[in-house]
Amino acid sequence: MNTALRVDQARLWESLMEMARIGATANGGVTRLALSDEDRAGRDLFVRWARELGCAVRVDAMGNIFARYAGGDDALAPVLTGSHGDSQPLGGRFDGIYGVLAGIELLRTLQDADVRPRRAVEVVNWTNEEGSRFAPAMIGSGVACGVFDLEYGLSRTDRDGHTIGAELARIGYAGAPIQPLSVHAAFELHIEQGPILEAEGLTIGVVTGGQGQRWYEGHFSGQAAHAGTTPMERRRDASLGLAELILAVNEIGNAFAPDGRATVGSVRLTPNSRNVVPGRADFTIEFRHPEDAVLDRMDQRLHAAITSIGQRRHLEAALKQVFSYAPVAFDAHCVALVQEATERLGYAHRRMISGAGHDVLYVSGLAPAAMIFVPCVDGISHNEAEEISPQWAAAGADVLLQAVLAAAA
Amino acid sequence: MNTALRVDQARLWESLMEMARIGATANGGVTRLALSDEDRAGRDLFVRWARELGCAVRVDAMGNIFARYAGGDDALAPVLTGSHGDSQPLGGRFDGIYGVLAGIELLRTLQDADVRPRRAVEVVNWTNEEGSRFAPAMIGSGVACGVFDLEYGLSRTDRDGHTIGAELARIGYAGAPIQPLSVHAAFELHIEQGPILEAEGLTIGVVTGGQGQRWYEGHFSGQAAHAGTTPMERRRDASLGLAELILAVNEIGNAFAPDGRATVGSVRLTPNSRNVVPGRADFTIEFRHPEDAVLDRMDQRLHAAITSIGQRRHLEAALKQVFSYAPVAFDAHCVALVQEATERLGYAHRRMISGAGHDVLYVSGLAPAAMIFVPCVDGISHNEAEEISPQWAAAGADVLLQAVLAAAA
Numbered sequence: 068m069n070t071a072l073r074v075d076q077a078r079l080w081e082s083l084m085e086m087a088r089i090g091a092t093a094n095g096g097v098t099r100l101a102l103s104d105e106d107r108a109g110r111d112l113f114v115r116w117a118r119e120l121g122c123a124v125r126v127d128a129m130g131n132i133f134a135r136y137a138g139g140d141d142a143l144a145p146v147l148t149g150s151h152g153d154s155q156p157l158g159g160r161f162d163g164i165y166g167v168l169a170g171i172e173l174l175r176t177l178q179d180a181d182v183r184p185r186r187a188v189e190v191v192n193w194t195n196e197e198g199s200r201f202a203p204a205m206i207g208s209g210v211a212c213g214v215f216d217l218e219y220g221l222s223r224t225d226r227d228g229h230t231i232g233a234e235l236a237r238i239g240y241a242g243a244p245i246q247p248l249s250v251h252a253a254f255e256l257h258i259e260q261g262p263i264l265e266a267e268g269l270t271i272g273v274v275t276g277g278q279g280q281r282w283y284e285g286h287f288s289g290q291a292a293h294a295g296t297t298p299m300e301r302r303r304d305a306s307l308g309l310a311e312l313i314l315a316v317n318e319i320g321n322a323f324a325p326d327g328r329a330t331v332g333s334v335r336l337t338p339n340s341r342n343v344v345p346g347r348a349d350f351t352i353e354f355r356h357p358e359d360a361v362l363d364r365m366d367q368r369l370h371a372a373i374t375s376i377g378q379r380r381h382l383e384a385a386l387k388q389v390f391s392y393a394p395v396a397f398d399a400h401c402v403a404l405v406q407e408a409t410e411r412l413g414y415a416h417r418r419m420i421s422g423a424g425h426d427v428l429y430v431s432g433l434a435p436a437a438m439i440f441v442p443c444v445d446g447i448s449h450n451e452a453e454e455i456s457p458q459w460a461a462a463g464a465d466v467l468l469q470a471v472l473a474a475a476a
Numbered sequence: 477m478n479t480a481l482r483v484d485q486a487r488l489w490e491s492l493m494e495m496a497r498i499g500a501t502a503n504g505g506v507t508r509l510a511l512s513d514e515d516r517a518g519r520d521l522f523v524r525w526a527r528e529l530g531c532a533v534r535v536d537a538m539g540n541i542f543a544r545y546a547g548g549d550d551a552l553a554p555v556l557t558g559s560h561g562d563s564q565p566l567g568g569r570f571d572g573i574y575g576v577l578a579g580i581e582l583l584r585t586l587q588d589a590d591v592r593p594r595r596a597v598e599v600v601n602w603t604n605e606e607g608s609r610f611a612p613a614m615i616g617s618g619v620a621c622g623v624f625d626l627e628y629g630l631s632r633t634d635r636d637g638h639t640i641g642a643e644l645a646r647i648g649y650a651g652a653p654i655q656p657l658s659v660h661a662a663f664e665l666h667i668e669q670g671p672i673l674e675a676e677g678l679t680i681g682v683v684t685g686g687q688g689q690r691w692y693e694g695h696f697s698g699q700a701a702h703a704g705t706t707p708m709e710r711r712r713d714a715s716l717g718l719a720e721l722i723l724a725v726n727e728i729g730n731a732f733a734p735d736g737r738a739t740v741g742s743v744r745l746t747p748n749s750r751n752v753v754p755g756r757a758d759f760t761i762e763f764r765h766p767e768d769a770v771l772d773r774m775d776q777r778l779h780a781a782i783t784s785i786g787q788r789r790h791l792e793a794a795l796k797q798v799f800s801y802a803p804v805a806f807d808a809h810c811v812a813l814v815q816e817a818t819e820r821l822g823y824a825h826r827r828m829i830s831g832a833g834h835d836v837l838y839v840s841g842l843a844p845a846a847m848i849f850v851p852c853v854d855g856i857s858h859n860e861a862e863e864i865s866p867q868w869a870a871a872g873a874d875v876l877l878q879a880v881l882a883a884a885a
Contacts, residue, residue, distance in 0.1 A: 293669050295669075295689070296671075298737070341741040353751060447701075
């Protein structure tokens, strides 16, 4: 392998900016929802660039696109990289597509240097990672990796009643039957979407795994009552249960810092009128932590808190877990390849856990995998203001290039 | 005056039930929004019943309807009673209309007994007390009592863009120019809309005044952030400010019990998504207490709490008062007439403050006034389940009859 190879920072940035014109928004972001006309245009550009590299382009029944750069021994399982091309509504220019276009830049660098690794290198553009048009998120990689049935994947429906299957046919990306993925090793490069790297002055995050998640929904029920005529001591005010719950959830997150996360993101009071004592308070909770055993402890504390609050406040309490996602520990060898490449390139770095979900977490169930993070300004993502520097973009792509070359050697 | 006179319990109840058929809902309530077709039908029935009593019926420019039962000396200022005929959406069968129909029953009782007090007795049916179709509440009595201009009143608009003025014309209740109210004394009979009388086993509330109110709107601003990638210690979570505020407001209410009320009735998190740390939390607050000096202290505590929470949680805090309503102390002589009538009739009773707003609070700025409360089941009001007993209805009407006779003598 060639440890002196470097990507072309200017060319990578130009490709990012050219892609960002598709679905560009007034405030400098993009809206390129999964399987929209904008997503089709982005896919078409990706396919054109892949074909210009001489890649074989394969589309599967979920619309996942694989651009294959042939290896010296093309019978061997390939090294997989890439990410997703869809965006959030009013999203940023880098979330997902940066990993896809760094893969294209990686292949261009190999082609320019006339380097052909022993194994093929495939760059994937996954379908509907964001989950903002079709729930759940990561459905393309989920089906490809056997987590979900194809039938389930194709039948997911957006708010206007369009299915993934129908929209894939409409935009011309309904491909061949799903085959079991054959992957030697996988690397996904992504912006951190959090504040840690920038705050610590680091360029590269060596991602060792993904956090487990537990999602909950619940409510407290009391008695809606006239805010003027109901004495304080006769109230069963559901908002008081909610208030205590928000603080208790935050305490649970703090108790398992720095890796633990605990969030009450969404609440609804009923009737939510200024002159009525709230009779009901609905809420969502999510916990994240890299260890299942810790998630179990967070879960226990949550149940204890809700029971205690309900009793103390004379409220009925309900809680159900609506989703769970097991923690992922990436392959030690793949992580080591990322770390060695980072050290060889001299970038300030740290090992870290991915707080967000990413397609490669599903791939890691089938094949050795790891991830690379680069900083994003102020940790802002899922937002038109999402920003990275051309230097960060190239640094991440160089680490990816070196890790892929090492794995493909 | 005739202290032996009693209303006809069955006739009063039949009138209540007949009126309740107008706008009746599936679950036993009524929807008779101000100036709707149902409100017109209710007004027409009131006017028919008043005319059957030989009353002169006067409608003013705000659609307030005055049914005048002539007095022995009709040049004297009348005694005014009545309430409002509009309801909340999916409201109850007694809120407001009970006071109107008890007035009709009172006049029927006088007519049957061939009693003609020295002063005329007027039964009023006020326009848009509830404020649920047109804000603000109590706009009909407010304009009649000089609190608001007629132009302001007529230009209030519902969510479909209809004005009070246009709707009054549409339903045929746009009446004569507003004249200064000439009232010797005023009494409003109403359901308590709270739990106190029933809980204490009492039949009559002798209402000595109305609570002052302060309404506020505010928010905390932090930073919306990815719930998976943002460590606990780097968050500026607006929901934590909201949670502390809800508890602080409740503490303020408790500190001024039993008369104080403090409510956070409405909240909104932004973006209110399960996977996003809330960046902003908006809230409403309302305080009620019969003493302005106490409301001032509640206000001071609220400002101190918001400042302290904002600093401790690293959130920007904003608070503005959007409405205030001064406490009302009813006329001591009118209150005494209610209390004497209650004692003479032998009803268990207590003196109390009205926690809710009522039209007679505006009238009390112009003329001596008082209020009478009867219990409602479980204190439930503004709800289809609102319920009173025929006995309570008659008891309140008898107290009203006796107080009106004493004032009109």
